[in-house]
Each structure stands twice: as C-alpha cells, then as structure tokens.
Amino acid sequence: MKESVFTVKKNTKIAADIYEMKLSGDTSDFTSPGQFAEIRIPGFYLRRPISVCDIEGGVLTLIYKTVGAGTDSLSRVCSGGTLDLLTGLGNGYDLSKSGEAPLVIGGGVGIPPMYLLCKRLTAEGKTVTAALGFNTSTDMFYVKEFEKICPRVIIATADGSYGVRGFITDAAKGAPHTFYYACGPRPMLDSTVRTFGACGQISLEERMGCGFGACMGCSVVTKSGARRVCKDGPVFDAGEIYFGGDVK
Amino acid sequence: MTDLSTTLCGISLDNPVIAASGTFGYGREFAELYDINMLGTFSFKGTTIEPRFGNPTPRIAETPSGMLNSVGLQNPGAEHVITHELPEMKRYFKKKVMANISGFSIDDYVKTAAIFDSQEQVGWLELNISCPNVHGGGMAFGTSPESAAEVTSEVRKACRKPLIVKLSPNVSDIAKIASACENAGADAVSLINTLLGMRIDLKKRAPILANVTGGLSGPCVFPLALRMVWQVKRAVSIPVVGMGGVSSASDVIEMMLAGASAVEAGAANLVNPYACRDIINALPAECEKYGITKLSDIIGGVKI
Numbered sequence: 414m415k416e417s418v419f420t421v422k423k424n425t426k427i428a429a430d431i432y433e434m435k436l437s438g439d440t441s442d443f444t445s446p447g448q449f450a451e452i453r454i455p456g457f458y459l460r461r462p463i464s465v466c467d468i469e470g471g472v473l474t475l476i477y478k479t480v481g482a483g484t485d486s487l488s489r490v491c492s493g494g495t496l497d498l499l500t501g502l503g504n505g506y507d508l509s510k511s512g513e514a515p516l517v518i519g520g521g522v523g524i525p526p527m528y529l530l531c532k533r534l535t536a537e538g539k540t541v542t543a544a545l546g547f548n549t550s551t552d553m554f555y556v557k558e559f560e561k562i563c564p565r566v567i568i569a570t571a572d573g574s575y576g577v578r579g580f581i582t583d584a585a586k587g588a589p590h591t592f593y594y595a596c597g598p599r600p601m602l603d604s605t606v607r608t609f610g611a612c613g614q615i616s617l618e619e620r621m622g623c624g625f626g627a628c629m630g631c632s633v634v635t636k637s638g639a640r641r642v643c644k645d646g647p648v649f650d651a652g653e654i655y656f657g658g659d660v661k
Numbered sequence: 662m663t664d665l666s667t668t669l670c671g672i673s674l675d676n677p678v679i680a681a682s683g684t685f686g687y688g689r690e691f692a693e694l695y696d697i698n699m700l701g702t703f704s705f706k707g708t709t710i711e712p713r714f715g716n717p718t719p720r721i722a723e724t725p726s727g728m729l730n731s732v733g734l735q736n737p738g739a740e741h742v743i744t745h746e747l748p749e750m751k752r753y754f755k756k757k758v759m760a761n762i763s764g765f766s767i768d769d770y771v772k773t774a775a776i777f778d779s780q781e782q783v784g785w786l787e788l789n790i791s792c793p794n795v796h797g798g799g800m801a802f803g804t805s806p807e808s809a810a811e812v813t814s815e816v817r818k819a820c821r822k823p824l825i826v827k828l829s830p831n832v833s834d835i836a837k838i839a840s841a842c843e844n845a846g847a848d849a850v851s852l853i854n855t856l857l858g859m860r861i862d863l864k865k866r867a868p869i870l871a872n873v874t875g876g877l878s879g880p881c882v883f884p885l886a887l888r889m890v891w892q893v894k895r896a897v898s899i900p901v902v903g904m905g906g907v908s909s910a911s912d913v914i915e916m917m918l919a920g921a922s923a924v925e926a927g928a929a930n931l932v933n934p935y936a937c938r939d940i941i942n943a944l945p946a947e948c949e950k951y952g953i954t955k956l957s958d959i960i961g962g963v964k965i
C-alpha cells in the first residue's frame with residue numbers, strides 16, 4: 414500500500430451513471446488485476462474503494478458508477494485536479510491458475526477489473542473468453558475494448574436490449590474453459606458458482622471503512638474462518654466462500 | 662524543542678499519542694507503513710475470551726465528518742492473541758502495548774484481564790465497558806455507576822497492571838460513572854467510546870447497518886468528547902485519557918488542556934493510515950506556536 418497524489422487526466426461519462434477516470438501517478442504498488450484504490454473525495458470522511466480497470470504507462474484507469482453523493486462528487490472532478498489515493502490494496506486474481514482457456518465473467522460495475530485481467534491473461538498467451546453482463550444496452554461500456562483483446566466476448570443484457578437476453582451466467586454456460594474468474598453483484602456470483610462449480614476465483618464487495626485491514630468493517634465468514642474483504646480479498650477462491658443455500 | 666513526554670499510570674510515554682482500539686488492529690497493518698515505535702503506544706483490538714466474528718455486514722456507514730461502525734468486537738479470542746498476535750507484535754513493537762479487553766459477563770472480563778495481566782508486553786489494561794454494538798454485555802456495564810463499579814472492582818482484584826476503564830458517552834452523567842470507577846479501583850479512565858447512531862438508505866428505506874445502529878466516531882464527535890473529558894477531569898483525581906475525533910496535533914493539545922494526560926486517535930487512522938505519525942510529527946511545531954515547552958505541563962490547564 415502506498416499513499417500518493419494522482420492527477421486527473423480525464424473523467425468522462427461512458428454509460429448511464431458510469432464514468433471512466435484516467436489518472437497519472439505512482440502505480441507501482443499495483444501488482445495484480447483485481448486490486449483496488451481508496452480515493453479520498455474532498456468533503457467526504459471515508460475514502461471510496463474503486464477497483465483498477467487498467468494500468469498502462471503510469472496511467473491508472475478507474476471505472477466507477479455514481480451511486481451516492483460521494484461518487485457523484487467524484488464525477489465532477491475536472492481534469493488537472495488532484496486526488497489522494499491509497500494504491501495497491503487487496504489481493505488480486507491469481508493468473509497462474511488460469512489454464513489455457515480461462516473464462517472471465519463480469520457483471521455491471523464488476524466488469525472494470527476484468528479488463529486488466531483479460532489484458533494480462535492475453536499477454537501470457539491464454540485464449541480468453543470474456544462474458545459481460547449488463548442490465549440494459551444503455552449501461553454498456555468497454556465492449557469494444559474487450560473485443561480488441563479477447564478472441565471471444567459474450568454479452569448479455571437482462572432486458573434483451575443487446576446480446577443474449579438474460580443473465581450472463583446463463584449466456585456463458587457451455588463456454589469451454591479451464592478456469593474462471595468472476596466479479597459482479599452477489600446474485601451473479603452465487604449463480605456463477607452454481608453453474609461453473611468451485612474451480613474459479615471471485616471478487617467480493619462489501620462496505621469498507623479503511624480498505625487496508627484495520628477496522629474489520631468488511632469481514633466475511635469463509636470456510637477457513639473470518640476474512641477481511643479488503644485485506645485478505647477481495648479476490649477469494651470460489652471454494653472458500655459460502656453461497657446461497659450453504660449454511661454458515 | 663518541546664518536551665512531548667507524558668506519564669500514564671506510572672509508565673512514561675515518549676509522547677501522548679495512542680492509537681485507539683478498534684482502529685489499529687494488533688498494529689501489523691500500520692507497522693508495514695511506518696515505524697509504529699514512534700507512537701506513545703497503541704491500544705489493540707478489543708479482545709474477548711472467546712473468538713468473535715461480530716455483527717453481520719454492512720457494518721460501516723459514512724456520516725458528515727465521521728462514520729458509524731457496528732463491527733461488534735470481531736476478534737480471534739484471548740488465547741489466539743497470546744499465542745499468535747503478541748509474539749508477532751514483538752517483532753515490530755518494542756514498547757508496552759495497551760490491552761483492550763471486553764466481555765459479556767463479569768467472569769469474562771476477569772478471566773480476560775487475568776490472561777493479559779500476565780503478559781510482559783502489556784503495559785496497561787483498557788477495560789471496554791462501553792461498546793455500543795454488542796448486546797447483553799459491553800456497554801451494559803458502562804451505563805450505570807453501580808455496574809461500572811462492580812466490573813471495575815472485580816477486575817481490579819484479578820490484575821496488577823494499571824487498569825484503565827473506557828467509558829461510554831451514551832449516558833446522562835459520565836462524570837458520575839468515572840467517579841464510580843475511580844472508587845472501585847480504576848487507575849485511569851479513557852473516554853469517549855463511540856456514540857450510538859443510525860443512518861437510513863433512502864432507496865431501500867432500511868438502515869444502512871445490518872445491526873440497525875452503530876457507534877459514531879470521527880471529527881464530528883470531537884467537541885462532545887472534549888466537553889466530557891473536561892467534565893470527568895473535574896470529577897476524578899486519576900488520569901484521564903481523552904479520545905473522540907482526534908485528528909490533528911492541535912486536537913491533542915486541546916484534549917490535554919481539557920484534562921487528558923494522554924490522547925487516543927481512532928477513526929483518523931482509517932482514513933489516513935499515517936494519521937498518528939503525522940500528528941506526532943506536527944506536535945513540536947504546534948506546541949511552539951502556543952508557547953508550550955513541556956506538553957505535560959498543560960494537562961487540565963484550560964482557563965475557565
């Protein structure tokens with residue numbers, strides 16, 4: 414973890430309530446896809462955890478959804494402005510588990526970290542299938558970017574306004590894969606594990622206090638005991654997590 | 662150069678800044694960032710006799726200038742702390758640590774206190790009788806002078822190390838409770854623990870916290886905490902440890918003028934992991950600004 418000041422290069426709306434922010438600064442503490450940053454937003458007490466979408470030549474890309482006053486304020490930061498970030502937080506995805514043909518599943522704002530993951534997997538010569546789920550076509554973002562790096566991209570929208578109608582886990586069912594990686598809302602993760610089993614890694618989300626393991630705000634009961642989503646996760650082996658139907 | 666040293670129950674501190682329990686874990690996450698031996702000391706995560714997961718999540722909510730938490734004393738249990746956390750802590754923290762202990766019965770408190778009383782690394786016992794997030798214990802002991810005195814006196818009998826009783830602000834007369842603890846054998850009192858609060862998610866029309874209510878901390882509680890430190894200082898002759906929203910060197914000075922012998926900083930560590938380091942580094946210049954050459958000289962020095 415490192416605390417440093419980043420300069421906003423770009424902060425633009427790319428879909429309904431979805432913003433892409435590019436920042437320049439010291440990204441050296443980010444070591445794997447799936448890690449996150451904690452951003453201090455002037456006027457708000459707690460930092461906001463945002464997962465890393467891309468890192469390229471000292472430029473950090475974050476994609477976030479405006480869900481409340483804090484992220485709304487973040488969306489109004491102009492380019493040239495500076496932000497205080499804690500970087501390199503959490504444990505990311507383990508690329509060594511991917512096998513030759515990994516399946517990468519993202520839903521909604523769970524999609525951004527999957528971009529860097531797909532990029533890194535592709536760079537290692539893996540044949541990546543990306544499965545991206547949105548609620549509706551106006552929510553869609555980064556589809557072209559994924560298509561550029563992944564040989565196969567499956568899109569589903571819940572209302573059928575683009576791609577396969579329904580949930581992404583159903584749309585991706587049957588996609589041949591050696592391992593899966595998932596990030597998205599909890600019902601999507603539940604369905605992912607039901608559909609694809611325990612041979613994967615998933616990223617959990619929880620309201621956080623600090624983001625670096627001190628406050629115990631974001632703990633989750635796993636099969637190996639209490640774990641902090643921020644420090645021990647957010648990425649966990651799917652087999653470690655209790656899912657709907659499991660008894661804690 | 663200002664002399665920052667102070668004394669707490671006969672143990673000298675290089676400076677009065679103590680990282681508060683529940684915001685500093687067992688120190689490890691912070692020791693990765695800076696040398697935490699620069700702290701006066703820290704109070705480790707509230708520990709109970711048995712391991713606890715705590716309350717269901719969400720257990721964090723933001724507030725204006727502060728936060729709510731309903732963690733509910735998640736900790737690995739006293740035995741694990743002694744066999745794992747304390748030996749590990751030896752590697753990165755060479756000073757005496759403050760052991761924050763909690764419980765659900767007098768028997769729990771006594772047993773846990775006795776366990777940590779025998780640990781060489783522990784300098785003080787901080788008895789948490791003020792956690793607002795657990796039921797059937799914690800704050801229940803800290804909300805009446807009688808029950809506060811009872812748990813204090815039973816723990817007092819079971820331990821030799823300095824006993825600091827951590828008080829709840831969720832009471833009508835905190836000075837009365839502080840006096841009761843003093844009479845029951847407390848060597849010091851620390852205050853304030855968090856204030857019971859609540860927030861509602863408008864979209865869901867439901868509380869943000871799964872536990873419905875949680876403890877409020879952060880700069881928003883500072884004036885209230887300061888007032889209570891001042892009131893308690895006037896009521897007791899034992900040292901007072903001040904805390905509640907402390908985020909800067911000037912907050913530390915204010916707390917000490919109100920009567921604090923040492924000052925804990927809590928929530929500030931969560932938003933700025935270097936908060937305690939920054940406060941300590943800023944203290945000499947801040948003291949010089951107000952003509953303070955020996956910081957401990959100003960304890961309780963507010964002119965009324």
